Amino acid sequence: MSAVTARPSADASGAVPQISQRISPVVTVRNGLQLTWRSVLKIKANPEEVFGLMLQPVMFVTLFVFVFGQAMMGDWQTYRDFLMPGIIAQSVIFATMGTGFSLSQDVEKGIFDRFRSLPIARSAPLIGAILGDLVRYAITVVMVLLVGLAIGFRPEGGFLGVLAAAALVLLFAFALCWMSAFVGMLARTPMAVQSFAMILLFPLTFGSSAFVAPDDMPGWLAPIAANNPVTHVVDAMRALMLGGDVAGPVFWTLVWAVIITAIFFPLAVWAYRRRT
Amino acid sequence: MTDAIRAEGLVKEFKGKRALDGVDLTARTGAVLGVLGPNGSGKTTTVRILSTLLRPDGGYATVGGFDVVRRPHEVRRQIGLTGQYAAVDAELTGTQNLVLIARLLGFGRAQARTRAAELLERFGLDDAGDRQAKTYSGGMRRRLDLAASLVGRPALLYLDEPTTGLDPHSRNGLWAVVRDLVGDGVTVLLTTQYLEEADQLADDIMVLDHGRVISKGTPEELKNQAGDQVLELRTVDSGQLPLATKIIEAVTSTPVTTDGLVANVPVTDAAVLPEVVRRLDEQGVTVGELSLRKPSLDEVFLALTGHTAEDADSDDHEGARS
Numbered sequence: 231m232s233a234v235t236a237r238p239s240a241d242a243s244g245a246v247p248q249i250s251q252r253i254s255p256v257v258t259v260r261n262g263l264q265l266t267w268r269s270v271l272k273i274k275a276n277p278e279e280v281f282g283l284m285l286q287p288v289m290f291v292t293l294f295v296f297v298f299g300q301a302m303m304g305d306w307q308t309y310r311d312f313l314m315p316g317i318i319a320q321s322v323i324f325a326t327m328g329t330g331f332s333l334s335q336d337v338e339k340g341i342f343d344r345f346r347s348l349p350i351a352r353s354a355p356l357i358g359a360i361l362g363d364l365v366r367y368a369i370t371v372v373m374v375l376l377v378g379l380a381i382g383f384r385p386e387g388g389f390l391g392v393l394a395a396a397a398l399v400l401l402f403a404f405a406l407c408w409m410s411a412f413v414g415m416l417a418r419t420p421m422a423v424q425s426f427a428m429i430l431l432f433p434l435t436f437g438s439s440a441f442v443a444p445d446d447m448p449g450w451l452a453p454i455a456a457n458n459p460v461t462h463v464v465d466a467m468r469a470l471m472l473g474g475d476v477a478g479p480v481f482w483t484l485v486w487a488v489i490i491t492a493i494f495f496p497l498a499v500w501a502y503r504r505r506t
Numbered sequence: 507m508t509d510a511i512r513a514e515g516l517v518k519e520f521k522g523k524r525a526l527d528g529v530d531l532t533a534r535t536g537a538v539l540g541v542l543g544p545n546g547s548g549k550t551t552t553v554r555i556l557s558t559l560l561r562p563d564g565g566y567a568t569v570g571g572f573d574v575v576r577r578p579h580e581v582r583r584q585i586g587l588t589g590q591y592a593a594v595d596a597e598l599t600g601t602q603n604l605v606l607i608a609r610l611l612g613f614g615r616a617q618a619r620t621r622a623a624e625l626l627e628r629f630g631l632d633d634a635g636d637r638q639a640k641t642y643s644g645g646m647r648r649r650l651d652l653a654a655s656l657v658g659r660p661a662l663l664y665l666d667e668p669t670t671g672l673d674p675h676s677r678n679g680l681w682a683v684v685r686d687l688v689g690d691g692v693t694v695l696l697t698t699q700y701l702e703e704a705d706q707l708a709d710d711i712m713v714l715d716h717g718r719v720i721s722k723g724t725p726e727e728l729k730n731q732a733g734d735q736v737l738e739l740r741t742v743d744s745g746q747l748p749l750a751t752k753i754i755e756a757v758t759s760t761p762v763t764t765d766g767l768v769a770n771v772p773v774t775d776a777a778v779l780p781e782v783v784r785r786l787d788e789q790g791v792t793v794g795e796l797s798l799r800k801p802s803l804d805e806v807f808l809a810l811t812g813h814t815a816e817d818a819d820s821d822d823h824e825g826a827r828s
Contacts, residue, residue, distance in 0.1 A: 253579070264609045268595065275597040275638060340593040344654065347557045347587040349579055350610050 262357030269362020287374040315467035316440030327427040330414025385471040395467040405487040408494035415501035459486035510693040517564030527717040540708025549697035586655030596640035645676025740795040
């Protein structure tokens with residue numbers, strides 16, 4: 231994806247030098263960063279987005295901790311500590327939906343046509359959208375953590391543990407956002423992306439160890455939940471933040487991140503090239 | 507004079523349906539080529555191929571001497587594209603939209619701001635530069651979109667139905683801008699559904715129908731084929747319409763079309779009007795309404811193809827976008 235390569239046309243009779251077609255990796259990165267700036271500007275300029283980014287974490291954390299806490303674990307403080315890594319993961323995973331949504335919107339509105347008619351790297355709009363979304367995910371992590379801190383969450387892993395957990399979930403989100411991008415480029419409308427992503431992401435996050443330990447689930451569900459990639463992410467974050475076995479879940483999280491990326495990165499790029 | 511665009515035998519199919527069926531096209535450097543046709547005739551598909559957004563299934567095209575399939579990057583260096591939908595970021599301000607394009611084109615930070623300011627002023631948007639584009643009126647958005655396509659000072663500008671959906675005032679403003687650009691030596695390819703627009707702006711016109719070129723020439727030549735104006739007549743008593751039709755046919759020696767209530771006939775010489783009125787009066791036909799108007803695209807189509815401009819609806823865009 232680092233160069234715009236001219237493919238031979240159907241009637242290509244001879245080889246045409248394509249050296250001038252190439253866009254250097256430096257320019258590709260520069261174009262990608264310029265379009266990242268666009269994504270970040272769009273987040274700032276959209277009050278609903280800012281509102282959602284700020285308020286959703288407050289709502290989710292307080293609701294889950296105070297509504298379910300006592301029933302789940304006897305007192306809300308214990309559940310708060312159990313829940314925090316899970317709810318960070320859930321928030322970020324849900325945020326990946328936005329990637330496909332905004333890509334789909336850009337295609338629908340013809341904005342990608344404008345970019346594609348410019349002499350810039352062809353992959354730049356995709357890079358810009360994805361990097362811009364990583365910024366959004368990072369804001370989400372920070373916001374949820376702040377709400378947690380405000381209601382007394384004091385992770386034993388300390389600053390470094392929290393940082394490592396945040397990095398891990400962002401890496402996983404980075405892998406997932408290719409899936410979102412793929413769905414976004416396939417679906418005909420942004421709304422279709424949203425409903426499809428909901429159907430996919432709800433079971434993925436709630437059917438994991440994010441809110442309830444898989445051991446407490448019915449026999450048929452427990453093994454599914456235990457092997458859900460999100461469970462590995464949440465378990466790894468829990469271990470990093472609160473203590474426990476780190477190596478296993480971190481290993482599996484990385485494996486899943488690689489698998490998801492290996493499947494959906496090429497698919498997303500394929501769908502992107504097809505659509506644009 | 508060299509040709510800015512040359513295309514031969516362009517073919518494009520969408521799901522087995524031919525959107526373009528062997529389109530030949532030349533745009534003279536520094537001139538305005540108007541591509542006229544109804545929805546679904548292949549206008550947008552043509553523009554998308556010539557702007558490297560779509561690959562043709564057959565035929566070839568060069569823009570500024572570069573093949574659109576083999577040298578898309580060089581083609582993109584020369585063109586500006588303004589689509590049917592204003593492709594600007596609604597959440598970004600006018601200035602931000604233009605600065606972004608300028609930066610992508612390699613302008614430095616300060617240069618980009620200067621260029622944005624220049625363009626905003628030129629398009630009468632200098633007061634709106636710091637406002638989000640979503641607060642703009644339809645006409646302002648189109649102007650911003652046009653400004654965005656001009657950031658890199660393209661030698662060639664594609665305008666795909668630039669005034670569709672605009673009110674007459676905004677439309678006139680956009681026309682003035684296009685004339686201005688042509689004055690600067692920019693080559694323009696304009697697609698439109700409006701004969702009047704092509705007539706106002708284009709030096710050459712080609713008419714598309716069902717993916718084929720059905721007519722080419724200057725606006726003058728085209729109108730000669732379709733009649734300069736249309737005489738429209740309604741009689742107070744519709745029973746008198748057949749008689750009136752006969753009279754008009756006798757005066758204009760052109761077949762008259764009628765739907766039972768209104769008679770229409772293309773006329774090239776407005777001088778027939780008094781003669782028609784005099785004879786109708788002589789024969790005692792009471793005229794309810796009599797007017798001369800510009801022919802509609804439908805009538806041009808009827809004259810050129812023998813059928814009216816069927817509205818193939820949005821097939822063109824649906825297909826072109828997927």
